[in-house]
Amino acid sequence: MFAVTNIRLLLALVVAASALAAPASADPETSTLNLSWPSLGLPRTINLNAANSNQDFTVPVPTGLNPVRVHGVIHAPVNLGPGFLEVSDPSGGFLGAVNLPPVAANQAVTPFTVDISAARVRAAAVGLSFTARQVDSTGQICGPMQQLQISDLDVDFTGTEPAPATAGTFFPPVLQRVVIYAPNDADASEQQAVLTLASALVREYAPQPLGIAVVNQPRGTTPPPTGLLTRAVVVERGPAGLNVANAGAPGAYLRLSGRGDELTAQTSLIVNDLQSLAQVDTARVYQAGIGPTPTGDTLTFDQLGMKGRAEVLRSGEMSVSTDRAALGAGRIQDAQVHLLADYTPVAKDDAGTVMVRANGIVVHTQALDQTGRLDATFDLPKQALTQQVSLDFALTYTPRQLCGPMIAPLTFQVDPRSTLTVKRGGSAPGGFSALPSEFSPKFYVALDGTSPNQLGYATRLITDIARQTKAQLLPQVVDVKAAAEASDAALIVANADTLKHTALNPPLNGAGSAVTVDLPTQLRADISKGLGSVQVFADTPRNRTVALVTTTDSWSLVDPLVDYLERPDINWAQLTGDVVAAGAAGTPVNVSIRSDANESGLAQSDGGHGLQIAGAIVLAVAAAIGGVFLWRRRSRN
Numbered sequence: 001m002f003a004v005t006n007i008r009l010l011l012a013l014v015v016a017a018s019a020l021a022a023p024a025s026a027d028p029e030t031s032t033l034n035l036s037w038p039s040l041g042l043p044r045t046i047n048l049n050a051a052n053s054n055q056d057f058t059v060p061v062p063t064g065l066n067p068v069r070v071h072g073v074i075h076a077p078v079n080l081g082p083g084f085l086e087v088s089d090p091s092g093g094f095l096g097a098v099n100l101p102p103v104a105a106n107q108a109v110t111p112f113t114v115d116i117s118a119a120r121v122r123a124a125a126v127g128l129s130f131t132a133r134q135v136d137s138t139g140q141i142c143g144p145m146q147q148l149q150i151s152d153l154d155v156d157f158t159g160t161e162p163a164p165a166t167a168g169t170f171f172p173p174v175l176q177r178v179v180i181y182a183p184n185d186a187d188a189s190e191q192q193a194v195l196t197l198a199s200a201l202v203r204e205y206a207p208q209p210l211g212i213a214v215v216n217q218p219r220g221t222t223p224p225p226t227g228l229l230t231r232a233v234v235v236e237r238g239p240a241g242l243n244v245a246n247a248g249a250p251g252a253y254l255r256l257s258g259r260g261d262e263l264t265a266q267t268s269l270i271v272n273d274l275q276s277l278a279q280v281d282t283a284r285v286y287q288a289g290i291g292p293t294p295t296g297d298t299l300t301f302d303q304l305g306m307k308g309r310a311e312v313l314r315s316g317e318m319s320v321s322t323d324r325a326a327l328g329a330g331r332i333q334d335a336q337v338h339l340l341a342d343y344t345p346v347a348k349d350d351a352g353t354v355m356v357r358a359n360g361i362v363v364h365t366q367a368l369d370q371t372g373r374l375d376a377t378f379d380l381p382k383q384a385l386t387q388q389v390s391l392d393f394a395l396t397y398t399p400r401q402l403c404g405p406m407i408a409p410l411t412f413q414v415d416p417r418s419t420l421t422v423k424r425g426g427s428a429p430g431g432f433s434a435l436p437s438e439f440s441p442k443f444y445v446a447l448d449g450t451s452p453n454q455l456g457y458a459t460r461l462i463t464d465i466a467r468q469t470k471a472q473l474l475p476q477v478v479d480v481k482a483a484a485e486a487s488d489a490a491l492i493v494a495n496a497d498t499l500k501h502t503a504l505n506p507p508l509n510g511a512g513s514a515v516t517v518d519l520p521t522q523l524r525a526d527i528s529k530g531l532g533s534v535q536v537f538a539d540t541p542r543n544r545t546v547a548l549v550t551t552t553d554s555w556s557l558v559d560p561l562v563d564y565l566e567r568p569d570i571n572w573a574q575l576t577g578d579v580v581a582a583g584a585a586g587t588p589v590n591v592s593i594r595s596d597a598n599e600s601g602l603a604q605s606d607g608g609h610g611l612q613i614a615g616a617i618v619l620a621v622a623a624a625i626g627g628v629f630l631w632r633r634r635s636r637n
Helices: 189-207 259-265 455-467 480-485 558-564 596-603 605-627
Strands: 025-027 032-036 045-048 054-060 065-075 083-088 094-099 109-116 125-133 148-159 177-183 211-217 230-237 240-243 251-258 296-301 309-312 314-323 334-342 351-358 361-367 371-378 388-398 410-414 419-424 440-448 474-477 490-493 510-512 514-517 523-526 532-539 546-549 579-582 589-591
Touching: 025 589, 045 054, 045 125, 045 371, 054 314, 094 109, 094 148, 189 230, 189 251, 189 259, 189 440, 189 455, 189 474, 211 455, 251 259, 309 314, 314 410, 334 388, 351 371, 351 558, 361 388, 388 410, 440 455, 440 480, 440 579, 455 490, 455 546, 532 558, 558 579
Parallel strands: 177 211, 177 230, 230 251, 440 474, 440 490, 490 546
Antiparallel strands: 025 032, 032 148, 045 148, 054 125, 065 109, 065 148, 083 094, 083 125, 240 251, 296 419, 309 410, 314 388, 334 371, 334 410, 334 419, 351 361, 351 388, 510 514, 514 523, 532 546, 532 579, 579 589
16 A cells, blocks of 8 residues: 555545456356456466475455355376375365376376365455375475476356446456546547556556556547446546446446546546545545655665565575565666575584575575574676566575484575665666666656557557556656657657657667668668567667657557567567567567667677678568568577
C-alpha cells in the first residue's frame, strides 16, 4: 500500500467498468471456470527438492467464486522412493494426496486432481502447500539430490462473478483484461489519464498478466458489455470524478472524467492502490497524491524486498533480487553490497561454502565456519546493474558423517539489514535494456496524431515496460516539439515526416522507401514500402533516453511490432540491442545498431567489423520486407 497526501474524497453516485472477453475456460452448464496458474500470476512449474520439503502458494480467487479442484502433472521423481504428494492449507489442514508414480519410461508424467473445496478463502485468496512425502527413506538420507517436479497446474472455480457495484470493488482480485475507451479526438489530458491508468493497473496486478487495450469511440458512447474477468473504463472530459455506471448490472463500466490535470488526478486512488476506500459508486479526488519513493543512496534489503532462505545438504542454490527502479530516481554508476547472513554453525570437521554471483560474475566466496555469521562487503560490476539486480547464491554443506538418521541440512538466511549502496551518475544509456529505469518515475509522451491508433500503441508499449518494474511510472503528455527538446526521457510516437522537423537522431531513420541505418559508416538503402520500428536510443545532446515508435511509410507496419512485444515468450525484458523493425512482410527483427553493448565493440573494431554489421542489417531488412530470410540478431559479442 502507498500512503497518499491530501487526497479528499467526495462520496456520492457511481459508475462502473467492463472490458473485452478474457481467455478463461468456462463450462456454462456447470458454471465452472478453469484458470491456469500463470494466468493467476503463479509459476508454471514447481520443484520440491527433498523429501518432506514443501512450497507454499497464495492463489488469488475471483470475486464470487470458490476454488474446488487443483489439477497438475507429476513428473517422474528423481531419487525419491515410494511416497505421495500431499496438498494442505496454510494451517496444515489436509486437503488431499496423490501417490508418486514409479519411475518408468511409459509413465514419465502422471496427471492428478485434488479436491481443495475445503480450503478456506481469506482476503480473496486461498493458501496451498505442496509437500513431497517419502514412505521409506532407507538409504536416501544422504543419497543423490532428490527432486519432484510438478507442472501444468490449474484451478477449477465454481460460482458466478457479480457485476461491480462500487468504485472500490470495480477492479477485482483476479482480472484478465481491461478495455479503456477514449474519444476519437482525445485531448492531452484524456491521453495522459489513459496512459497513467494503464501503467498503474499493470503494476497493481503484477505478476498476473493483465491485458490492456485502448479503443477509440465517439464522445458520449456507452461501451458494450464485457465478458468474464474483464472490465471497461471510459475516460472522457466532464465533471470530475470516478463513477460506476449501471452499478451492479451486467453492463457496468467505470467512468473517469475531469478537465485538464483534474482528470489524471482521478486515477490517483488506483495509482496509490487505495481504491478500496471508495466503497460507493461515485468518488472524486480533489488533489492527486504521490506515494513514497526511495530516498538516499543506501537501502536495506528489507526496503528492497530482497529476502532469501535455503536449506542445504550437499549443495543448494537461492537468489535474492530487486528491481533497479526501486533504487530510486537517477542513473546508477556503481553499487556496493554489505551482505549479512546467518547460517547453521558448521562444525570443525564439517565443510560449508558460499559463492555469490551477480549476472554470472563471481563477486564473493567464503568458507562457512562455527560462527554462523556472514559479514562481507563487495562491489557489483557494471554488467550486474541490469533492470533486475540479482544475487545468486551457490551453497555447499558436507557433514563429516557421510550418512545417518541424525544428519540435518544447513540453514542459510539473508539478514534483511544487509544494504545496497549506489553511486549515482553516468551518461544516458541506449538500447532496450535502458528501460524501465530511465522512465522512472516521470517521462514525457508525445503523439503526432498521424494515426488514430497512436494512443493504443503508446499504451501497449508503456504497459509492456511497466510489467518489468514495481515502481510507479508517471507519463506526462506533451506535443512532439516539447518532447523532442526536453531533457527528461520520452516516448515519442511519430512518423518520419514529423521527425524531420526535430533534432532527434535515431539509429534507424528515413522517409518512404529511403532508409538510413546509423552505423559508424552510414548505410543507406531503398526499401520498397518502407519500415516500421520501435527504437530506444541515447539522445546524447540532452543526456536522456528516448523510446521511439515510428514508420517511414504506413502505420500498419507498426502493428506486427506491437503484437510481437506483447507475446509471452518475448516481452520487453527479452529484447536486446536498440531496434525492432518490420517491413511489408510483417516479420519483426531485433537488431543492435548502436546500443551500449554494440558501441563498446565498435569502438575497438576496424572498418571490416562495421561492414560485417552493415551486411547483417541488410539481411535483417531483407527478412523484414521480403520474407525470404528469417534472421534475428538477438545479441552481439
